[in-house]
Each structure stands twice: as structure tokens, then as C-alpha cells.
Amino acid sequence: MYYIVYGMAQDESDEPGSPEKWEVQLRKGSLELAILASLWGQKLYGLEILRQLENGSDLIVSEGTVYPLLSRLKALGLLRSEWVESDAGHPRKYYSLTPLGKQRASDMARSWTRFSASLNSLLVPLGKEK
Amino acid sequence: MTIASDSQRKIDTYLRRLRQGLRGVREEDARDIVEELRSHIVEKAAAGGEVTTERLESVLTVLGSPEVLASQYVTDDLLAQAESSRAPWMILRGVFHWAMLSVSGCLVCLVCTVGYMLGGAFFLAALIKPFNPKVGLWKIGPDNYSLALGMTDFRPQGHELLGWLLIPIGLCVGGGTVLLTSYVALGSIRKFRQSRKLRLNPRS
DSSP states (O other), X not given: OHHHHHHHHHHHHTOOOSHHHHHHHHXXXXXXXXXXXXXXXXXXXXXXXHHHHHHHOOOOOOHHHHHHHHHHHHHTTSEEEEEXXXXXXXXXXXXXXXXXXXXXXHHHHHHHHHHHHHHHHHHHHHHXXX | OEEOHHHHHHXXXXXXXXXXXXXXXXXXXXXXXXXXXXXXXXXXXEETTEEOHHHHHHHHHHHOOHHHHHHHHHHHHHHHHHHHHXXXXXXXXXXXXXXXXXXXXXXXXXXXXXXXXXXXXXXHHHHHTTTOTTEEEEEEETTEEEEEEEXXXXXXXXXXXXXXXXXXXXXXXXXXXXXXXHHHHHHHHHHHHXXXXXXXXXXX
């Protein structure tokens, strides 16, 4: 019984399964980095972050996922937030990177670049073979 | 910006359900979450300074059920508490919320519920046995392999299998089942939380 449950828990989170599922996992996994990157050097509120992610990337962005994720990143000390009154008639919650958030964003970006460069070199033969 | 009263009512109902789902979150944080979502809904649903019913409906549909949204905020927190306390009721509370998010959460929740109920039944039977001899593991009938555990009596067709041995066996089996269930649950919780954590320390 233990192995069945444990296996299922692993399956949902780790196993790539079909190519489509693998792509979804890949995009989901990049969401944290994309959020940290969108806040680099600027303050944005939730809806602006969502629009930036939708326009600037090919990520699958679910609104119901991004807000809890922002809250989790804040709890991890990577983001800070402040309420700012707006002309729209309601206050907006702006997020910005903390020093720790900046450090982690650049670490993750470096790691991402290194990883994709090494993977790309492995993929070169696939592009040549028709 | 103008919001018609029925649109305002819909927003309030959605946010009330969200707030109810955030039980266990600190009051200040819960208020913050609700106000952030209110700001999101109003701004996205507003077209030309007015919140229209059609746009509001579509904004709320995209956000999804308020209970599931609340669960996303609460689950990680509750699972972290379950991992550190290791108490069965804390584990159950965490996996109930996890069950709202995924199939594996439902399965772990089911296993935990059955495991703790079975373990609890053996444990309870062992504790009550000295005060009530009817408590036992009963074979229901001579031609029937069904067993019944509890405060019952199947004489003369069936008979009790363990007698006073129910006390040590019940304590061991009950305690063992509860421990095994906790072990399975905590292993699955750890795996699930690791899959959601940022890989914050990439190898350099």
C-alpha cells in the first residue's frame, strides 16, 4: 500500500509521462523564475505580473496559481509587498524583490542559462537529422 | 468606478467563501489575501470604469472555485505543520486540504482515513476489553470467514478469536497501523512539498 501511494505522489509531481505533460511540467517549473525575473528592477502588482508573464513568455499562467505562489515567495523572504492607493479607486498590492530575492533570481538565471546551453549542445544532432 | 449591486453581491459572496476557506491562516494574512483578490477582481472586471456582469462572471470563472484557491494558500502551511508535529490529527487536517488539490492528495487522504480508523479501532478495542468482555475479534459464523471487531456478540453461530490476547495484540496492531499510516503520509507529504519548493540552491 505504501508503495502504491508513494508511487502515485511521485507520479504526479515528478514523472513526465506524455510529451504534453512534460511540457506542462517544464512551464510550471519555470514560473517561479519568471515571476522573480519580471520583478527585476521594478515594483508590480499581481495583475501587472500576470500580464507581463502572458505577454513576455510562453508560460501557462493560471491566476489561481500565481497569487498563492506570490504569497509563498513572500513567506520565503524573496519578495516584499506594500499597499499603494491608486487612481482606479482601490488600493493595489505591489511586490518587489528583497536582497535575498535578487540573489536567488540571479542564481536561478545563471543555473538556467548553463543548463539550457549544455542541453542545447546535446540537441544539435537532433536538428540535423531529418 | 461604479459597481452594480448584484455584481457587488457576487464579489462579496466569492470573497466570503474564500475567507472561510482560509481558516488556519493568520487573521492579518487572510485579510491581506482577500483584499488583494478583491482588487484583482474589480480591476479586471472593470471596462470603461464600470464592472459589467459578463466580465465579472468570466473573471471569477478564470480564478476558479474560492475553496480550491483558499486550499492553495492553506495547504502548504498545514502540511508544514503536519510534518513538524507528526500528530495524526495534524496529518489528517493537512491531507484533507491536499485532497482538494490533486488526485494523489485524495489517495493519501483515503489511506490516512482508513489507516487511522483501523488502527484506532484496534487500539480502542484493547482499551475497552477489561471493562466489557463482549469486545473482541469475532468470527461471524461457522461457514463464514467474515470477521467483526468491536463491542458485539455472535454467539452461538460464531465465536471470539483472541480472548484476553486482544489487549496486547490490539495495542500492538493498533499502534503499528497508526504509526505505519503516519509514516506513509509523512513520506508522501515530504515528496509533495519538495516538488513544490523552489530549487533555490543550484549547484555552482
